[in-house]
Amino acid sequence: MKNPAVKFWCMIVGIVIGIIIVLGGALTVFLNQPRFGRLPRSGERLERIKCSPHYQNGKFRNLHPTALMTSNKSKLWGILTFLFAGRDGLLPDIQIPVIKTDLKVLIQDSSDIMVWFGHSSYFLQLSGKHILVDPVFCMAAPVSFVNKPFKGTDIYKPEDVPDIDYLIITHDHWDHLDYETIKQLKNRIRKVVCPLGVGEHFEYWGFDREKLVELDWQEESVLDNGFVIHCLPARHFSGRGLTSNRTLWASFLIETPSRKVFMGGDGGYDTHFAEVGKQYPGIDLAVLENGQYNEDWKYIHTMPVYLGQIAKDLKAEQIVTVHHSKYALARHRWDEPLKNEINMVKEDSLNLIVPVIGQVVRLDHVEEK
Template identity: 50%
Template sequence: MIILISTTALLSLVTIIFLQQPQFGQAASGERLERMKKSKHFRDGAFANLSYTPPLTEGYSMTGVMYNFFFKKNPRQKPLKAIPSVKTDLKNLPADSNVVVWFGHSSYYMQVDGLKILVDPVFSGNASPIPGTTKAFEGTNSYGVNDLPEIDYLLISHDHYDHLDYSTIKELKGKVKNVICGLGVGAYFEQWGHLPEIISERDWNETIAIGENIKIHTLTARHFSGRTFKRNTTLWLAYLIETPGQKIFIGGDGGYDTHFAEIGNRFGTIDLAILENGQYNLAWRAIHCLPEEVVQAAKDLNAKRVMPVHSGKFSLALHSWDEPLNEVSRLSKLNDLPLVTPQIGEVVWMNDEGQVFGEWWKIVETR
């Protein structure tokens, strides 16, 4: 009994010390916390979704989920060979071009009407605070901060490690002119060395006007946040970039709900919807869309084209690494929904709706 108590105490002490490392971030305080408390989505010390959002679907247990993760791994969770990619010179893309370049998972670079935008960059090759535990697939980590031009706007959807990467954010210091993120997330940026004056923390349904012609709307998503054991102390966001010529929806992470239709009704036709498609499971479908829900969300959004992301780089669920793309591709054909499925680094020309993309994932030999 003495040995058990001593071991438990030692493990607790090690955990407490480990959680003091800067990659875990710092909690909001002072004026930042007071502003969070004024949000109608902040209740009892945490943010809440519009609809009831259980951490697990009814009928599933955390014990069962953890057992499956440790003892029932899918042999095809990771690709056997390197993921194909293209090395694009991002610094010398035509200045007047409207493009998207995907870096795998949910990270991508955009040029929109002259603005250079970066979304959820993760260049460390790891989607976990513990080094080496959630490593990027071979071939998927060929881009880094040095490959980027100066960034006008960095958009962060939420604070999870596969979207807000400590080492990448540290390295971006001085290269980013403006940061937009959810309420509370700015505390991480300040701790990691970014100037407070470039950080804009937003609630759902706010609009940032950039000049006379461009707007960035911060919108509702159905998800959660947290970098330690406490959830929902910062807000998660979706975005819509609106210019005179196009509308681009950036979904971040989140489960299916009525907010997609509400956004579609508000903004009309959306030219390109970038939607999470991957790392899903029936056990947590409230916080991550299944492929059929991705297609339905695209319909609700009145999307002309859909770019599925949140796959192709990390394995964070038990499905086969290529299942998300196989399924959304099959379902999109049944629903006559054009998909945008570039290789990592391949340039997507947003003004070219006829651009053709191959099913690159089908040529990768898998386990």
């Protein structure tokens, strides 16, 4: 007969093992939900990835060495600190201004326009084509209680958007690629433009490969007569689950019959902005990241000190900033990015457009080329 103490500890060990098995199974089921997408594992897409000059040792790399965390904190510790530390000033204490524009009526006028939906989601009508960038209308995180939108800022839903010629996705993070939004828009999207590897998510979600325009940095595609999209570098990272950097992140520049628009996506400052400005002179509008920055991850998001420099590097005629005013994903005050914009105008004399969510920005007053 076993010693009672031994029996007790055997029981405890058995319980612990059982809990680990149950939790592991639950995590596996959770991570295998369709909304997590799917990473490239085989086939033509994986072969393209392996041939990319930006892919080394099983992961995509930035142009220059880029530490994800620049403090001595781990990524997990940074997440836990954000979730459980004090939240004074992170959320607005009043409902911020928003406008509910009827986009389907708006597009009856063929003018070049932009409508920002908060954070990094926006709609462009350029020379009659409808372009939707990084739409997140449902969930900006794997679970609904994380990354909740500011009160009153989630007034736009997938059904509010007209049929889309080009859906442009800059990278596969949850706050830029929302499965539920994509699922609801699926039958109204003509073409998807995304960085290399991100197309795997779309195929997994039922999109025909013929609809996908999947590009590496410095590749381009003719979308239609007079419409060319260029895939350009960004200094960031990617991933929707436990594995990072198996898909590429990017900025994009679209050339249309009327203008050039740069879509910066997410990312910290680096030499690529000046290179883009030289390679594509005459950018009419640049949409730049401004928000969710922190010294602890200063290389992968745009720190305020560099915002004006990026605009100068690109030599853009007009600037709109995004990545703010809807979610609190960093420790700065919710309205600090708006103050950064004001300072940028004062210090750098830039032509900055500062719309509220849903406001129609008309681009046609810029001289057509």
